[in-house]
Amino acid sequence: GVVDRIAENLGEAVEGADLVVLATPVATFEAIAREIGPRMKEGAIVTDVGSVKGRFVKALEKLLPKNIRYVPGHPIAGKEKSGVSESTEVLFQGARWILTPTERTDPEALAAVETLCRAAGAQVRRMDADLHDRVFAAVSHLPHVAAYAMVCTVAELNTGSEEYIDFSGGGFRDFTRIAASSPEMWRDICLLNGNNIIEMIDRYQFSLNMMKRAIRTKDSNKLEGLFRSASDVRKGLK
Incomplete structure (x- = not known):
């Protein structure tokens, strides 16, 4: 069939x-x-x-x-x-x-x-087509880029005696599930929607830098506030 x-x-x-x-x-x-x-x-x-x-x-x-x-x-x-x-x-x-x-x-x-x-x-x-490309750069294309980057980061830590990725649990597996998607397809998507994706990567890096700064300065209130804001948004997803 x-x-x-x-x-x-x-x-x-x-x-x-x-x-x-x-x-x-x-x-x-x-x-x-x-x-x-x-x-x-x-x-x-x-x-x-x-x-x-x-x-x-x-x-x-x-x-x-x-x-x-x-x-x-x-x-x-x-x-x-x-x-x-x-x-x-x-x-x-x-x-x-x-x-x-x-x-x-x-x-x-x-x-x-x-x-x-x-x-x-x-x-x-x-x-609208142009709005579509910006929206999905944020909610689809960026997550795929982040998932690929996460796997690359951990894979590069692997050594002959310490295979970090072998100890991955649910968090790593859930976050990186989409990194098993077609590399050829996502190569094309990233190159063809590049400007929007680069903007979203910059925004993502800004959020990471805020968290990095809070961790470095041991600003517990700032760090918890960032996590709580994200948690509230995520819980609201249907």
């Missing part, structure tokens, strides 16, 4: 399709759009699940023929593991699915994609 039809190339794969979902690494979107655009039937819809929207929304709107209707999307769902063996029919149940329409987005196509998202069990939210 994984594959219904096999095609020799992308153009052949999309011929006759009413709706095409781009679910490949974001860096491949433009090349795919160039290849599939001329082979799609008039009025067909293209959507995507890319984690970066700003530059690709503009690029795909230019690359796809005017008679092909593009609806940019990003489901907030997924796991750190990939591949057919990790697929699940409930992946989108209760998840948010962000759509970033522009003034060029066809209303009927937008409604059709929203219907598809809801049929998968997702909650649809609309958002």
Whole structure:
């Protein structure tokens, strides 16, 4: 049930399709759009699940023929593991699915994609593409960078006689779970949303420096206040 039809190339794969979902690494979107655009039937819809929207929304709107209707999307769902063996029919149940329409987005196509998202069990939210990239640099891209950095930090401490990582408990494993995600995918996301991610890394470093300063000066009130503020926000997450 994984594959219904096999095609020799992308153009052949999309011929006759009413709706095409781009679910490949974001860096491949433009090349795919160039290849599939001329082979799609008039009025067909293209959507995507890319984690970066700003530059690709503009690029795909230019690359796809005017008679092909593009609806940019990003489901907030997924796991750190990939591949057919990790697929699940409930992946989108209760998840948010962000759509970033522009003034060029066809209303009927937008409604059709929203219907598809809801049929998968997702909650649809609309958002400006540039705002999307800044928001997800903070709540998705930065956490992945931090998780990769944490693993690198501890791995570099390992010696022949002391394997620090072997003693990792729930805190380390919970924090770094997403560091098992696809390095290729996250390489592309970081490079393509670089300015926003760099800003968020700077903000993260500022928070770390405040905690570092409080620890160094033994300012217990400051340190507890920082921890408490973060704890209150985290407890409020639904």
